[in-house]
Amino acid sequence: MLMLTQCKPSNPDTVVSFTLALTAEERHRSRHRFEMEDGTVVFVRLPRGTVLRDGDILQDENYCDLIRIVAKSEPVLTVFARTPHLLLRAAYHLGNRHLPVEITPEYLRLSPDPVLRIMLEQMGLEVKAENLPFHPETGAYGHQSHE
Structure with missing residues (x-):
């Protein structure tokens, strides 16, 4: 399971490991477990009140994987x-x-x-x-x- 703990601004040139499609309501959840289409489980653990936007980049706690948020x-x-x-x-x-x-x-x-x-x-x-x-x-x- 990936633990996503950092949010970076959108950058279309960033190479990402995965994309995570979320609804508007899901993008308002700063702490939540999500399952990607391929079955990979990710846990978002961001500062409370963080609202994700289409294109935002999340980074895992080990600085290995980058995930792009897509508005579903x-x-x-x-x-x-x-x-x-x-x-x-x-x-x-x-x-x-x-x-x-x-x-x-x-x-x-x-x-x-x-x-x-x-x-x-x-x-x-x-x-x-x-x-x-x-x-x-x-x-x-x-x-x-x-x-």
Whole structure:
């Protein structure tokens, strides 16, 4: 079993031993056991509050193996609006529910929820069910450590 104890920033030129595909929720787990597709077991043991991002590099405690984190595709709802103001209104209402939301100038993305889908459609937004990597905001008080 690999014990992954260090997180380094993304570097596409880094040669890695493995890749580990994780959902958005899994990337928020700073201490967890994961099994890779080939059956290899890895244990992530990072400082509490560490949120992994797509492309981050994890190193094992013996400095032998490097693992690249990949954002795994998962079911999501992608929300589009006719106007920036309507998209901002949707972000406000979703924020009031304290949900993980990916925010961009073009769309919002969230985990599937039939009640929220109806609410957003009633507000005049287009909601599309997709299977894509999900990159929600980490929150104003979250911290990211990549030293």
